[in-house]
Amino acid sequence: MFIEFIFLISLGVALADMIILIQISSGLGIYFIIATQLLTSGYGIFRIRKMDFSLFFFLDAELKKGDKIVKELWEEAWILAAVCFLIMPGLISDIVGGLCLSPHIRRFFLDYVSELN
Secondary structure: OHHHHHHHHHHHHHHHHHHHHHHHOOOOHHHHHHHHHHHHHHHHHHHHOOOOOHHHHHHHHHHHHOOOOOHHHHHHHHHHHHHHHHHOOOHHHHHHHHHHHOHHHHHHHHHHHHHHO
């Protein structure tokens, strides 16, 4: 359930990113796109080196079993998803990834998840 949700969001963001990149890439906009992609992907790769992808599968298995998941694991999963969005090419994914790393957005998400769980 959790992995499918992340996959659908990633797919929608990737499709929107392709449309926007095609629109911006004409003329001098290509230099802006290259610079932002290198910066955000570099930062995402730097952050993801210390993280563990098996967290997504663990959360999915725990949700299927119906077990309660601690807030710290949700926060790590949220940060991992944000870093994955930063590594994905595209401006929208970079904006989504940056917003997801914001403490205010993260707190809102964790409050929402704690009500569901």
